[in-house]
Amino acid sequence: xxxxxxxxxxxxxxxxxxxxxxxxxxxxxxxxxxxxxxxxxxxxxxxxxxxxxxxxxxxxxxxxxxxxxxxxxxxxxxxxxxxxxxxxxxxxxxxxxxxxxxxxxxxxxxxxxxxxxxxxxxxxxxxxxxxxxxxxxxxxxxxxxxxxxxxxxxxxxxxxxxxxxxxxxxxxxxxxxxxxxxxxxxxxxxxxxxxxxxxxxxxxxxxxxxxxxxxxxxxxxxxxxxxxxxxxxxxxxxxxxxxxxxxxxxxxxxxxxxxxxxxxxxxxxxxxxxxxxxxxxxxxxxxxxxxxxxxxxxxxxxxxxxxxxxxxxxxxxxxxxxxxxxxxxxxxxxxxxxxxxxxxxxxxxxxxxxxxxxxxxxxxxxxxxxxxxxxxxxxxxxxxxxxxxxxxx
Amino acid sequence: xxxxxxxxxxxxxxxxxxxxxxxxxxxxxxxxxxxxxxxxxxxxxxxxxxxxxxxxxxxxxxxxxxxxxxxxxxxxxxxxxxxxxxxxxxxxxxxxxxxxxxxxxxxxxxxxxxxxxxxxxxxxxxxxxxxxxxxxxxxxxxxxxxxxxxxxxxxxxxxxxxxxx
Numbered sequence: 422x423x424x425x426x427x428x429x430x431x432x433x434x435x436x437x438x439x440x441x442x443x444x445x446x447x448x449x450x451x452x453x454x455x456x457x458x459x460x461x462x463x464x465x466x467x468x469x470x471x472x473x474x475x476x477x478x479x480x481x482x483x484x485x486x487x488x489x490x491x492x493x494x495x496x497x498x499x500x501x502x503x504x505x506x507x508x509x510x511x512x513x514x515x516x517x518x519x520x521x522x523x524x525x526x527x528x529x530x531x532x533x534x535x536x537x538x539x540x541x542x543x544x545x546x547x548x549x550x551x552x553x554x555x556x557x558x559x560x561x562x563x564x565x566x567x568x569x570x571x572x573x574x575x576x577x578x579x580x581x582x583x584x585x586x587x588x589x590x591x592x593x594x595x596x597x598x599x600x601x602x603x604x605x606x607x608x609x610x611x612x613x614x615x616x617x618x619x620x621x622x623x624x625x626x627x628x629x630x631x632x633x634x635x636x637x638x639x640x641x642x643x644x645x646x647x648x649x650x651x652x653x654x655x656x657x658x659x660x661x662x663x664x665x666x667x668x669x670x671x672x673x674x675x676x677x678x679x680x681x682x683x684x685x686x687x688x689x690x691x692x693x694x695x696x697x698x699x700x701x702x703x704x705x706x707x708x709x710x711x712x713x714x715x716x717x718x719x720x721x722x723x724x725x726x727x728x729x730x731x732x733x734x735x736x737x738x739x740x741x742x743x744x745x746x747x748x749x750x751x752x753x754x755x756x757x758x759x760x761x762x763x764x765x766x767x768x769x770x771x772x773x774x775x776x777x778x779x780x781x782x783x784x785x786x787x788x789x790x791x792x793x794x795x796x797x798x799x800x801x802x803x804x805x806x807x808x809x810x811x812x813x814x
Numbered sequence: 815x816x817x818x819x820x821x822x823x824x825x826x827x828x829x830x831x832x833x834x835x836x837x838x839x840x841x842x843x844x845x846x847x848x849x850x851x852x853x854x855x856x857x858x859x860x861x862x863x864x865x866x867x868x869x870x871x872x873x874x875x876x877x878x879x880x881x882x883x884x885x886x887x888x889x890x891x892x893x894x895x896x897x898x899x900x901x902x903x904x905x906x907x908x909x910x911x912x913x914x915x916x917x918x919x920x921x922x923x924x925x926x927x928x929x930x931x932x933x934x935x936x937x938x939x940x941x942x943x944x945x946x947x948x949x950x951x952x953x954x955x956x957x958x959x960x961x962x963x964x965x966x967x968x969x970x971x972x973x974x975x976x977x978x979x
Contacts (some may be wrong), residue, residue: 465970
């Protein structure tokens with residue numbers, strides 16, 4: 422018999438597993454480590470949301486829901502999106518509740534990609550767009566962004582990559598891992614390109630609520646973009662509900678119908694407990710405000726301190742990540758992360774994980790308590806001192 | 815009086831952690847340390863910041879204190895209403911807080927002492943006999959679960975994985 426691995430589908434075999442799995446495993450197990458490597462809020466889901474979920478369980482809400490999700494939730498969500506972005510989505514047909522934004526992005530790609538069609542995505546970016554494009558039979562085309570542009574993807578850079586096979590562009594701002602955001606003007610330039618070349622946009626705005634300077638512009642709110650945009654968002658980051666696995670897609674009826682077709686066979690529906698909790702979450706603006714101001718305070722501390730320590734860090738205006746350069750150390754980002762973990766027990770994520778152009782940077786999440794944040798920075802300072810890099814002030 | 819955004823931010827931070835240094839606040843708010851110092855002294859001078867105190871779990875420290883919440887019904891006075899009697903009660907050092915409340919009673923008074931006897935006597939001898947006081951009901955506090963926003967039980971450990979992308 423052949424090796425079992427030979428029986429794994431070609432398409433899946435071609436996708437490289439993460440090269441630093443091993444490092445992650447060590448980090449996961451290390452005692453006394455402070456982790457700046459976590460991509461989720463350190464807050465627990467606000468109590469009123471948890472309480473609403475418990476109440477729903479007591480009441481016996483344990484069944485499937487409509488494939489689209491609970492109508493009550495879709496209606497509340499439609500209102501909320503309208504209030505925040507000015508874009509109206511019909512609760513019936515233009516809004517689909519999914520098992521996290523992860524499922525929504527997979528559905529979006531599978532619903533629109535024909536074999537060999539290309540999807541343009543900017544890097545560094547969240548790790549799943551590339552493999553999911555490939556799973557869907559498409560070809561990911563990467564546009565690197567750089568610190569010189571504060572990791573903002575330029576409209577011209579997107580345009581350069583467009584071919585007759587290009588189907589869609591994935592945008593993910595505020596960005597994981599860089600914390601970069603795009604202004605309305607910068608988004609409008611991209612919208613022009615999208616319009617001109619008749620493309621679709623998958624806009625992952627799960628960090629949109631976590632914007633610290635100015636307000637987040639929803640891509641679908643730009644002139645003519647509602648029809649072209651598959652808007653992805655969810656409850657994980659803003660409401661500290663990562664483990665509930667609840668996201669949504671909003672967009673054109675026919676595309677949403679196509680996504681629903683896949684969703685109904687693959688997932689059936691998002692979990693009802695999460696949906697019941699989400700109805701309450703939409704009423705929890707004050708809690709969200711509180712968490713956002715707290716992230717903002719930590720953001721300032723982290724960025725200031727990293728710069729003081731000699732790790733040049735541009736100002737991230739969204740999400741909860743700082744993305745400092747570690748080039749001054751002469752190490753690769755993977756080496757830096759490994760040595761920092763072994764020497765000082767601080768976990769950071771090598772930028773290279775998020776695309777080749779992330780090399781030379783590390784992702785530091787400031788979704789940790791002030792105490793942990795300060796302790797981690799102290800340890801990083803010590804670590805840098807052993808390499809002869811001393812504090813600026 | 816309306817506070818500026820920066821003043822409000824500083825108050826929020828101090829309400830969470832009164833021991834935080836001026837330089838740390840400066841970093842969190844994105845200000846100069848001197849400016850923070852100035853704003854805080856101003857807030858102190860205006861009597862907006864009244865004091866900086868620790869929240870202590872006495873039970874865990876093995877310190878016995880007895881506290882009681884006293885519902886006090888009073889006759890308000892012409893001109894001064896409830897203020898004069900409330901201020902009078904406030905002057906006793908045994909009294910930790912005094913609040914005017916709606917409902918069946920008028921004042922809610924927290925009294926602190928070393929023994930139950932001491933607290934009961936204080937109420938009977940100092941509060942109840944006051945001319946404007948019509949009635950008192952004493953509730954001894956049995957256990958504190960949450961104080962000033964701090965939950966007293968064992969701290970829940972974080973449940974997140976160390977690495978997620």
